Amino acid sequence: MNRQATQILELGLFFAGAVIILDLLLAQLPVLDWLALGLFFLLVAAAILGSVARAVPKQTGKSISLQQKEDEFQHLADLVNAALYEHDKGSLRILSRHIQSLALGTIAARTRLPKRQILELAKNDKQSLQAIVQDEEMIRCLAGFQPQGEAPSKKEFEEMLSKIEGWSR
Numbered sequence: 001m002n003r004q005a006t007q008i009l010e011l012g013l014f015f016a017g018a019v020i021i022l023d024l025l026l027a028q029l030p031v032l033d034w035l036a037l038g039l040f041f042l043l044v045a046a047a048i049l050g051s052v053a054r055a056v057p058k059q060t061g062k063s064i065s066l067q068q069k070e071d072e073f074q075h076l077a078d079l080v081n082a083a084l085y086e087h088d089k090g091s092l093r094i095l096s097r098h099i100q101s102l103a104l105g106t107i108a109a110r111t112r113l114p115k116r117q118i119l120e121l122a123k124n125d126k127q128s129l130q131a132i133v134q135d136e137e138m139i140r141c142l143a144g145f146q147p148q149g150e151a152p153s154k155k156e157f158e159e160m161l162s163k164i165e166g167w168s169r
Helices: 003-025 028-051 066-084 088-113 114-123 126-133 136-143 152-169
Strands: none
Touching: 003 028, 066 088, 066 152, 088 114, 088 126, 088 136, 088 152, 114 126, 114 136, 126 136, 136 152
């Protein structure tokens, strides 16, 4: 059981015991009994609220909801379907940028070079980049798909992604 649930359960057991004791002690004076029980209820409710409030993120603007993540994954899936199966050139260009970004980040992490420097080498000095990366397939992934040509097959796309995934380990 997680820590918050345990704390709430302990507070609930304490509350139940205290209510029984207060009810037994003040059974002869119903007005005081109700007043004491009401005050005690408010104190325990505040303690439970304080316990639960610690689990809520403080900066809600920075947290991403699960629905947003699912929407992003669905958008990416639609993009891949449009590029690979429907041969949509716009989707292919966007997918090419995503692949280039993944390859760039993977190469930067593996070689410990800044992304800007890798992009400059890819643009100006491909031989130096080839010597640093030492993997022709990753260089091709960095170049991305060729949107002017025919769309890659599903197998080629899977190979590109598996190559990037293998490099990121």
